[in-house]
Amino acid sequence: MVEYNDLIFEISRPGRVGYSLPKSDVESVDLQEKLPKHLIRDEEEAADLPEVSELQLVRHYTALSNKNHGIDNGFYPLGSCTMKYNPKINEDIARLPGFSRIHPYQQAETTQGAFELLYNLQEELAVITGMDAISLQPSAGAQGEWTGLMMVRAYHEQKGESRNKVLVPDSAHGTNPASASVAGFDTATIPSDENGLVDLEELKKHVDSDTAALMLTNPNTLGLFETEIEEIAKVVHDAGGLLYYDGANANAILGKTTPGAMGFDIVHLNLHKTFTTPHGGGGPGAGPVGVKEDLIPYLPVPRIEKDGESYVLNSDYPLSIGRVKGYHGNFGILVRAYTYIRTMGAEGLSEVSEGAVLHANYLRKRLEEHFESPYKQLCKHEFVLSGSRQKKLGVRTLDMAKRLLDFGYHPPTIYFPLNVEEGLMIEPTETESKETMDAFADAMIQIAKEVEENPGIVLEAPHTTVVGRLDEVQAARKPIVRYTKEKDAQKKKDTVKA
Amino acid sequence: MNLVVTLTESALDKLKTTEIKEEQYPRIDADIAGGCGISVKFTLVFDEPRRNDSVIEYDGIQIHIDLFTKRYLDEETQIDYNDEQGFLVGESFASSACAIELH
Numbered sequence: 001m002v003e004y005n006d007l008i009f010e011i012s013r014p015g016r017v018g019y020s021l022p023k024s025d026v027e028s029v030d031l032q033e034k035l036p037k038h039l040i041r042d043e044e045e046a047a048d049l050p051e052v053s054e055l056q057l058v059r060h061y062t063a064l065s066n067k068n069h070g071i072d073n074g075f076y077p078l079g080s081c082t083m084k085y086n087p088k089i090n091e092d093i094a095r096l097p098g099f100s101r102i103h104p105y106q107q108a109e110t111t112q113g114a115f116e117l118l119y120n121l122q123e124e125l126a127v128i129t130g131m132d133a134i135s136l137q138p139s140a141g142a143q144g145e146w147t148g149l150m151m152v153r154a155y156h157e158q159k160g161e162s163r164n165k166v167l168v169p170d171s172a173h174g175t176n177p178a179s180a181s182v183a184g185f186d187t188a189t190i191p192s193d194e195n196g197l198v199d200l201e202e203l204k205k206h207v208d209s210d211t212a213a214l215m216l217t218n219p220n221t222l223g224l225f226e227t228e229i230e231e232i233a234k235v236v237h238d239a240g241g242l243l244y245y246d247g248a249n250a251n252a253i254l255g256k257t258t259p260g261a262m263g264f265d266i267v268h269l270n271l272h273k274t275f276t277t278p279h280g281g282g283g284p285g286a287g288p289v290g291v292k293e294d295l296i297p298y299l300p301v302p303r304i305e306k307d308g309e310s311y312v313l314n315s316d317y318p319l320s321i322g323r324v325k326g327y328h329g330n331f332g333i334l335v336r337a338y339t340y341i342r343t344m345g346a347e348g349l350s351e352v353s354e355g356a357v358l359h360a361n362y363l364r365k366r367l368e369e370h371f372e373s374p375y376k377q378l379c380k381h382e383f384v385l386s387g388s389r390q391k392k393l394g395v396r397t398l399d400m401a402k403r404l405l406d407f408g409y410h411p412p413t414i415y416f417p418l419n420v421e422e423g424l425m426i427e428p429t430e431t432e433s434k435e436t437m438d439a440f441a442d443a444m445i446q447i448a449k450e451v452e453e454n455p456g457i458v459l460e461a462p463h464t465t466v467v468g469r470l471d472e473v474q475a476a477r478k479p480i481v482r483y484t485k486e487k488d489a490q491k492k493k494d495t496v497k498a
Numbered sequence: 499m500n501l502v503v504t505l506t507e508s509a510l511d512k513l514k515t516t517e518i519k520e521e522q523y524p525r526i527d528a529d530i531a532g533g534c535g536i537s538v539k540f541t542l543v544f545d546e547p548r549r550n551d552s553v554i555e556y557d558g559i560q561i562h563i564d565l566f567t568k569r570y571l572d573e574e575t576q577i578d579y580n581d582e583q584g585f586l587v588g589e590s591f592a593s594s595a596c597a598i599e600l601h
């Protein structure tokens with residue numbers, strides 16, 4: 001089976017094909033003769049496509065996929081990412097031909113069911129977030145943020161105000177300040193207090209007549225709920241600024257409270273985190289954005305609306321910021337999220353947040369003795385430990401993360417948020433069993449012991465993976481990101497010599 | 499790997515005139531920022547020895563480097579100092595598909 005560790009280009013043999021066509025019953029033509037010379041590529045320019053049989057292709061990619069770590073093959077406590085189980089029924093529903101075989105250019109009368117689903121999803125998400133209207137267009141959390149900020153800009157401009165500053169706490173996800181600057185704002189960072197929460201006094205110092213909005217993640221990336229949330233909202237509103245809620249961590253508050261109830265004007269959700277649509281690997285996501293009534297005129301168009309008994313696309317919103325994504329967002333993903341919401345129901349979603357919070361606190365308690373724990377209060381969906389104690393013994397968080405691979409776990413998020421030294425950010429999610437969490441805690445505790453008694457095993461980890469410790473220095477300094485035949489041939493020669 | 503650490507004159511001056519607490523030594527330390535891809539920044543700090551430190555002597559000064567940091571350092575590393583930025587160590591790098599600060 002070694003052959004399937006090779007690149008698809010290495011398996012390739014000239015002339016091998018993965019299809020068979022019936023004998024042609026028309027005369028074949030020589031394209032070289034028929035096409036203008038400048039359109040014909042010579043050997044050098046020809047696309048170097050691999051030539052393999054269907055079975056080789058299937059084995060190659062199956063072998064690759066087996067080397068992957070995903071939710072379906074193991075625990076994945078990657079903090080800030082909500083790597084929870086995606087129920088298979090979502091896939092069944094998304095594959096129904098009425099959803100999978102339609103085209104956005106079809107006549108609206110022929111796709112009423114799809115529009116109804118989108119409309120209902122908008123309605124459900126509005127209830128879940130406490131907002132008045134939703135746009136499903138943004139295709140990720142970051143794009144939802146940007147869409148929200150473009151609406152912030154349009155709103156202030158319409159009122160004849162020029163406000164250029166967006167406030168972001170230092171514990172925010174990196175996309176927050178990034179989205180603000182892509183939307184043309186200056187950002188000001190608000191430091192956290194010793195409890196990891198927004199420092200109200202600092203916030204007051206920064207809020208002024210140039211403040212366009214505050215972007216707040218709640219619970220924040222430390223997994224902590226902002227206890228002064230109403231006061232924070234008041235400070236910003238009193239100064240004429242808007243409140244943007246990064247709802248990517250909604251898994252912790254589903255069915256318990258809403259950004260609307262906390263006084264926020266705009267929110268985005270990450271359907272690929274909270275609403276069980278596939279996540280990671282660069283696949284399509286969805287970051288719907290919701291707004292309170294005052295901001296409805298600025299929502300992206302076309303909007304999906306109900307007109308009597310039918311569903312229509314309406315672009316008649318002159319103040320809209322326009323379209324932010326082709327067609328109606330990532331439709332297949334929206335179908336999966338809607339399926340999740342309908343199969344869970346309101347009560348089920350409420351249990352989700354209870355489970356997520358209970359699990360995080362259970363793990364936190366089990367690990368607290370063995371690692372520094374900079375924030376001791378009850379957490380929401382995730383918590384952050386520090387590897388500072390192990391650092392003193394000459395072992396770093398990155399080493400411990402590599403060692404976790406030997407136990408078959410995806411490591412937690414590391415070195416984030418930036419305000420925690422040697423941070424380990426752990427989010428178990430509600431879909432894991434107690435047994436899984438206990439086994440993970442046992443592994444973490446064993447690693448902490450190894451650091452004290454037998455650090456070599458941690459420093460040289462991983463030992464059981466397909467490849468061992470990678471040379472990250474080389475990878476960072478001299479990355480080779482493209483395969484070329486020449487380079488490969490050279491590499492083989494070098495290996496033979498060595 | 500044979501590590502060569504050199505100090506500029508200003509760095510050496512500063513080190514020789516800095517008061518260091520007992521039991522503490524100058525250390526080249528890798529500071530990592532992560533989230534999606536990692537970036538490594540080297541700093542000069544003063545702290546206690548760690549178990550697997552290497553110690554490099556330079557003009558009578560002992561500089562500590564832990565095993566982790568050593569892996570990431572270039573073979574030749576220079577330490578410089580200026581009043582605005584403090585100590586500057588070697589070449590820092592980011593390995594990231596989404597290289598902003600972190601995320």
Ligand SMILES: Cc1ncc(COP(=O)(O)O)c(C=O)c1O
Pocket residue numbers: 080081140141142143173175176217246248249270285287
């Ligand atoms: C709190 C928070 N905000 C924003 C984002 C960005 O979302 P996306 O990766 O979909 O752009 C994330 C991603 O995990 C997040 O955790």
